[in-house]
Amino acid sequence: MQVFYGTDKLPLFPHAVLTIGTFDGLHEGHRQILASVVAEARDRNGTSVLITFHPHPRKLIHPDEPLKLLSSLRERLALIAAAGVDVAVVVPFTHEFAALSATEYIESFLQHFFLPELIIIGYDHRFGHDRAGDINLLRERAPRYGFDVREIPAQLIQDAAVSSTKIRKALAEGRVADAQRMLGDCYQLSGRVSRGAQLGRTIGYPTANIIPEDPEKMVPLSGVYAVQVWYDEQYIAGGMMNIGINPTVSSTQIQKIEVHLFDFSGDLYDRELEVRFVARIRSEQKFTGLDALKAQLAQDEQTARQLLANA
Numbered sequence: 001m002q003v004f005y006g007t008d009k010l011p012l013f014p015h016a017v018l019t020i021g022t023f024d025g026l027h028e029g030h031r032q033i034l035a036s037v038v039a040e041a042r043d044r045n046g047t048s049v050l051i052t053f054h055p056h057p058r059k060l061i062h063p064d065e066p067l068k069l070l071s072s073l074r075e076r077l078a079l080i081a082a083a084g085v086d087v088a089v090v091v092p093f094t095h096e097f098a099a100l101s102a103t104e105y106i107e108s109f110l111q112h113f114f115l116p117e118l119i120i121i122g123y124d125h126r127f128g129h130d131r132a133g134d135i136n137l138l139r140e141r142a143p144r145y146g147f148d149v150r151e152i153p154a155q156l157i158q159d160a161a162v163s164s165t166k167i168r169k170a171l172a173e174g175r176v177a178d179a180q181r182m183l184g185d186c187y188q189l190s191g192r193v194s195r196g197a198q199l200g201r202t203i204g205y206p207t208a209n210i211i212p213e214d215p216e217k218m219v220p221l222s223g224v225y226a227v228q229v230w231y232d233e234q235y236i237a238g239g240m241m242n243i244g245i246n247p248t249v250s251s252t253q254i255q256k257i258e259v260h261l262f263d264f265s266g267d268l269y270d271r272e273l274e275v276r277f278v279a280r281i282r283s284e285q286k287f288t289g290l291d292a293l294k295a296q297l298a299q300d301e302q303t304a305r306q307l308l309a310n311a
Ligand SMILES: Cc1cc2nc3c(=O)[nH]c(=O)nc-3n(C[C@H](O)[C@H](O)[C@H](O)COP(=O)(O)O)c2cc1C
Pocket: 196, 197, 198, 199, 200, 201, 205, 207, 208, 209, 224, 225, 240, 241, 242, 245, 246, 247, 248, 249, 258, 259, 260, 283, 284, 285, 286, 287, 293, 297, 300
């Protein structure tokens, strides 16, 4: 997949079949849209083009409302590429861009840069200043510019019973299996391994402390999870992860994200790991001491191994 950042150096894409959206998380509903964009482009010997925005439009328009994302831009682009899209265009979502009226957006953005043959969008897609533009406006303008418009109907998207908001809620409540069902893939968190207090190894459970690559990404509810750990696109090991403040050994409120890998030994410091959430095991607890914590970790290990074996 070719990726363009901004519209400065865009070539003209032959027979462009276009879709537009933020596609956070690239969930099952999004995948329906991309599948038809890719199929239509193939039928026309054309180019499937996805336009997306960065930063997330809601961050610019409602800067005070916290919004955690389901995917970093890098992850989003990887998922979009895997769906078979030819070209992704990442448009900087600026105040100037957000100020385009819906009709200007169609004429001086969509039509000017892409000359689309077909535009495929979800039934509820909105665009232009104040989100005033919708699929009806596109249909109304279609004859003038000579593009077709296709709607992915509500039914198809709702059958998948999916929305980014529902997935965010599931993760905030620790329901990673529900999130996985809606995403069509495990929820994942990537980050660099940093040094901790080096206590883990003394109790037989060394833990790699992860600093998320994208501070805007959603971290699931605190607690213990069965996970899979990947490095450089390769699966390394199953593991158990704790998201929490380690109340047994620490009195700070600083959240840590740490993972113990099963059947693994080696130095992971400074590596970029990717963690995939398979199941939630329990809430974090304050134990009376390290021995009690250690005994619980041994139990967690059994539970996690079983969950991973059945995943
Ligand atoms: C699977 C797992 C579960 C954990 N559960 C708890 C817990 O319930 N309560 C707690 O205080 N710490 C918990 N911890 C965190 C340990 O306290 C921590 O790993 C240990 O203090 C090592 O810290 P270090 O990486 O800074 O050396 C858990 C860690 C793991 C890997």
